[in-house]
Amino acid sequence: MIKQLLIFLLIIGFEGFAQSNKISEFKIEGAKKLKESFVKKIALIEVGDALDSLVIAQDIISLKRLPSVSHADFEVTKTLEGYFEVVYKIQENFTLIPSVNIYTTDDDEFAYRLGLYEFNALGRNITFGGFYQRDIFDSYAINFRAPYLFSNTIGLAVNLQDLTTQEPIFFDNTSANYKYNNRSVEVLGLYQFNFSNRLELGFNIFEEAYKYQSGATSADVPQQYKIPKWMIKGIYEYNNLDYFYQYVSGFKSQFNFQFVTSSSHESSEFFIGWNDFLYFKRVGEKGNWANRLRLGLANNDDTPFAPFSVDNNLNVRGVGNTIDRGTGVIVLNTEYRYTLLEKDWFILQGNSFVDAGTWRNAGGRLSDFGKTKNIKIYPGVGLRLTHKKIYNATFRIDYGYGITKGATKGLVFGIGQYF
Structure with missing residues (x-):
């Protein structure tokens, strides 16, 4: 070019x-x-x-x-x-794509998500599909996204979800397991200002429910919690990334903000915001350096239901499935991808990474980010198998090994690059 x-x-x-x-x-x-x-x-x-x-x-x-x-x-x-x-x-690209994500740790945790998505419905770059997830409980979702539905700058997204998981809740230096359910309907308007800048803005009507399963109990922590809520949601993105098959270069910033409220007196207003900064650089002919920095804050309520989690699939590979929570987050993922083999349609990449993060405790202070017990550092290695003619057809397997106090280790499988 x-x-x-x-x-x-x-x-x-x-x-x-x-x-x-x-x-x-x-x-x-x-x-x-x-x-x-x-x-x-x-x-x-x-x-x-x-x-x-x-x-x-x-x-x-x-x-x-x-x-x-x-x-x-x-x-x-x-x-x-x-x-x-x-x-x-x-x-x-071939665009009718199955999605597979599997998560394990050395504590014998096992969860998976199976989905099927068409990313070019009607030949107009419309995404439509859904997934089934098994993470102790069953979950489902249907997603529709058409960025250019009304014009070359205006589109629409609709998401339906019934998500049920077992979530650890942390309080008084102990924990309990709760069954968590979130049923939601979300509608977003999509607007592209220009080549690099776009906005998503809309609302989400949902119902959250927590039900005690096992572990410690406390008079201050309800064993059952169910409340209808609604949310205003916004995403602002600056995108200056350039792609050449498996290689990416450039900078991207994506800011997410959510304001949640309810008509019930049992729930107070709540906000959460985070920004992902991504930087990619080509290194020689076969190397690609990839980085993601996430900074986030939410209401600093002293609650066991804090929004930012420490999780295999979200931020730290090998750490386990939702092992902790907080009201603030700083996470850095950096990895070096190197093409080991490339044929006409097939690519094999090796990958070495370091995932590091820290969290602010619910009701805590900003100084929590510097506390040793809140810091997780997981280096690791992985492989990427990519089909050049199928969208997002990268099968990844990563093994993360914690080097901080109380760390675990584990495998993370998935479709698509980790970020």
Whole structure:
């Protein structure tokens, strides 16, 4: 792509931006399931526009971000009349994808999630699907997401969920196991301001229920808790990532904010916010350095139901399934991915990582982040097996080994990169 951009810039340099430097024809090649009309709908260039290398470069990066596209390129040809023909060349992904996530630790914990998603429904980059989860109890979800449903900037997402898990609750230096259920309906409006910035804003109506299962008890901790709630939810994202098959480069920041309230007097208003900072860098021909920093805070209520958890699947590989909770979080995941083998469609990557995090105790102070007992550090290694022509078709297996006090070790399996 860089070579073509240089050639393209040379053409512009010789010709200037005269009135004749207009696009006379705009074609899409390689699109099969993906609708050509959809590609033209979201593209920034149009027939009759002046040729602009920066606009085309943004279009190509935007296309490569789509789940339905494994790679995209372009070609510019000058006609005898002095106009330009632009061709976007697309390599499609297979987009009907099963999802599998399995979590284990050396404490014989075992949980899994199985799902099936279509990421290019109707050829318009619409995601539709659902999952079944077994984590002691059964859970289900159905998800619909259409970022370009109404225009090239406005879309809609709808999520239905019935999630049930066994959750450890921590209080008075002891703990108990509760059955937790969350039934929810969520509707989000999606808006893309420009190439790098987008917003999701909407509401979620849900019911939370906790029921005591085993462990310690206390007069201050209810053994049964059920209350209807509603939430305002917002996500603001800055995305400057560029993809070349398995390699990623650039920076991304995603801020999540939720405000929860209820008409019941049993529940007070609650907020939670966190920001994920992601930085990726190509290292040589086969290396990729990946980093994620998460910073989060919530209401600092002294409650055993604190929102930020320490969990295999979320932040620290090998630590176990929800082993602790807090009202603040700082987590850094850094890993180095190296391509060991690459064929026409198959990629094998090795992976070494360090996951490190710390939490603020419920009702505690910011100084809790520095307490030794709250700090978890888990280095580890893993493998990635990737199919280049199937969206998100990366099977990962990681083994994390804790080096801080009271640490565990364990395997984490899943589909897709960890972050």
